Amino acid sequence: MARDTTLECVRTLRNLYVQRGGSVTVPCHYEEQHAPLLKYWCRGYTWDSCSILINTKSPSTPNMKLSINDDVIQHVFTVTMRNLQDADSGVYWCAAHIPTALDHKAHLTITVIPGPPELQSEGSVFSGPVGGLVQVRCVFSGRLQRGEKKWCRSGTVVCLTAGRTSKLSKYSLDTDTHTGVLTVTIRDLRASDAGWYWCAGRDTQLPVYVSVGLSRQGTEKPQPQPQTLQGQTTDHSGASKNKSARNESIHSYDSLFQWVFTSTRRE
Known part of the structure; x- marks a missing residue:
């Protein structure tokens, strides 16, 4: 089976546990050349079933349950989820839209629990x-x-x-x-x-x-x-990002x- 390289160009965490009613901010890192592209956050157990919840062109509203911000200097966009409830547990994806190819993405699991996480x-x-x-x-x-x-x-x-x-x-x-x-x-x-x-x-x-x-x-x-x-x-320091150190x-x-x-x- 061919390796899915679209999973290598966006990077995030793997597992997050959040107390019910709490909030979390997830950093999603991407390649420098993807800075001008649309990024989005979707939910679905598999990529094919992923439903987009918000993107970097979505209007910003105060006190939203879900918000997104893109730092094109640091090459990271972040998604904040607030007042999380049990129904919010699931698999989520950070993604960058590639107009001429498959979108690049990375997934993580967010689990909402009744008490403080470990x-x-x-x-x-x-x-x-x-x-x-x-x-x-x-x-x-x-x-x-x-x-x-x-x-x-x-x-x-x-x-x-x-x-x-x-x-x-x-x-x-x-x-x-x-x-x-x-x-x-x-x-x-x-x-x-x-x-x-x-x-x-x-x-x-x-x-x-x-x-x-x-x-x-x-x-x-x-x-x-x-x-x-x-x-x-x-x-915004623009520090060196030497790939050889990866x-x-x-x-x-x-x-x-x-x-x-x-x-x-x-x-």
Whole structure:
């Protein structure tokens, strides 16, 4: 069977669990050449049965249950779903419309549950100044508490694993085995550090956004920051996106990992 290459040009998470009544923002990453194209979000167990719910030309209405935003600089569009209920559980697709070929797409499963999910964070947006640091805390509970914990750059295959690559000069991952809290610290923040990341345990991911603002001395220009977690991504630095780093393994060599993690935005 021929490989479906349309599944490689759009990248997103795989599994999200959301508490009933809660909200979630899903980042969908695409190739640079797809920036001017129409993107959309649809629902269906298979691609053939997928029904479009919203696209990047849909009118924006305040307090909508569903909204979409496209950052053509970062090459990521985001979909925010609010007040999720049991009926919202299902398979969803991020897609880019290709006028002369098959649309490019990626799918994920969203599951709405009655109580708190086994992977949570203290917030959705974490901010730090240029030259400073930011800390993100993800809480793993239930079946995830004692399992492997990862921190990944969204849209890439670049990840850190707690207990393996946990002490680098720029990044550190510290796990409290009693509480299941993973604390990720990013130091010496640069504009290229801003963007989407996710914590991961087993088959579950949790997206978070890292924002980089003014330096502590106030000498750097502030980076645009999201007012809310509704797809308004912020890093307009145009950082290098070297495709050769796509399949690099994560080693404990700080200089290699630091370059890959901050310059690679692809899967």
